[in-house]
Amino acid sequence: MRTHRDSTARDTSTMNPVNVFQLLILAALWGASFLFIRVGVGDFGVAPLMALRVGIGALFLLVVLLARRPLRESTATLRARALPLLVVGILNSAAPFCLFAYAEITLSAGVTSVINATTPLWGALVAFVWLKDRLSALRSIGLVVGFAGVLMLVWDQIAAPSGTNISPATTALAAAAALGATLLYGVAASYTKKHLMGVDALTVATGTMIGATIVLLPLAITSWPATAPSMPAWGSVIALGVACTGIAYMLFFHLIAVAGPARAITVTFVIPIFGILWGALFLGERVSIGMIEGCSVILVGTALATGIVKRIPGFGGRRVSERC
Template sequence: MNPIELAQLVLLAALWGGSFLFIRVGVTDFGVAPLMALRVGIGALFLLLVLFSRRPAREALGTLRERAWPLFIVGILNSAAPFCLFAWAELTLSAGVTSVINATTPLWGAVVAYVWLKDRLSGLRVVGLAIGFAGVLALVWDQVVTHAGDGASSTSAALAAFAALVAAALYGVAASYTKRHLTGVDPLTVAAGTMTGATLVLAPFGSHGVNLAAISAAICTGPHAHEDRTKRYMAAVWCGIFYLIAGTFGATIAALFAAFPQALVVSIAALALFGSIMSGLTNAMQNPREREAALITFMVTASGLTLLSIGAAFWGLVAGVMTQFVLNARRA
């Protein structure tokens, strides 16, 4: 190993270890699934751009299509599931403890390869594995059992440590699965494909809430912005300008609305949405055969139901579709 490769390895270790600190900071505000969906989504976008810039588009798409299922599975095992488990663990444990538990990844890789791929383990390797697991246990035992941290109980700390351990084990499973099913595929395609698969898995679980400007984007690209499609971009430009102004005076605006009575703020929001709500209800109730499903969709959405970190809009749509399915079956 030359000095450049050693420096790259150290940099990679620093970046990977530093991610646990950022997860610890962000998970309490974003939530487990939205934060991890944002993480893999940004990674997938970057890797796909790099992939298509270095490979012919037809060749890259052909490989992704041909190996779609293995890439999707590895995306779950190597990104979506362990990322969420580590993030959930860091709601209780510190970033240092979870990063130390993550150090068991190569140990689990050797164990899984021995069980699944029948790789040989010499006596010296077995001793090394035992020493490695014992070392990690000695480093995290004090905080997990004696000092759970942040007022958490020993039981919750132990469950968090177990989740982190399972996450590290999944990395080992992913490595063996990749060796068996993705041998011969170049690493860049594997990285881009698996990250895309992880994004598809996590996208429904709350990541849609990260896009705070979805309504503004819909308005700026709609016919109300300009009748000529080629001139609608000006609406997005002005929207961006006003967003910059609002961001500059964000603290002042927030303090102003915080000083208003809550009833007044709710009334202003209701008046602002009144036209959209009435227009949507009018269009939804026009067809008598779909009226009940539309009403149930509206009621569930208005209830504010949140389940699995997914907002009421999604569950309202699910309830409406199920209602329409049942009614169509009865009418048939």
């Protein structure tokens, strides 16, 4: 999962029932992206699938951007920030999308969506190392707890009988790829904060999707599948581009505007629920007790590491105000 937040103002807004429903729709869309990747990657391959995803998403967002602003103003901003937009496009879309697609050749959609929930953990850690953002003792504990949950989840996948010839090393490599994708999301968040402050979220999203498309297009052409992809695979890639990228980004930006970034980012906690649900319903994926336990530990760690939970009764002497 990938986010651009405006942290220059204090979040004083609230979420009404309509906003909560919109957040659930957003989580359902982003949770479904792991389902569609799982369906499409076998036919398309990694680079073609992701190039189509970001290309369709870029086209959708570009149309919205041009509908809201004059052509000259939109293109001037994109040209002026072309290099940082390209870098974020690689870090926040092209590379992590491909890593997730590679991971889903082996891992289930549900497991991959749970690993995606570690994105805020990496975001907090990278911001601490790079931007010198403060990490309290509670947030540090959250990092340890969250990554312990990842180990639990990966161990559950390695230990579980799969009925296939997939080796533990292959499973571990796929999990490492997914975790690498969330690390890149964390790096992208800090890079965006450092180099794209003041640029509105719609322009950042559009520019980065265009950049990601430029980077992935040559790879997609050279690795295009020799066999024509099936109709379900084409349906998956269209759903990825339009619903899980274009529409989902627009909904996320709307929630940031009306409810504030701190509340919008709580979508991270709901995405794994839908990722697991869609995988079980439509792909018949196994949902084990170990998987649920690992997911729960990751989400608890994320809540602590991001500052959403600011105080545990009996831990520390007073409540400390922190930025998410």
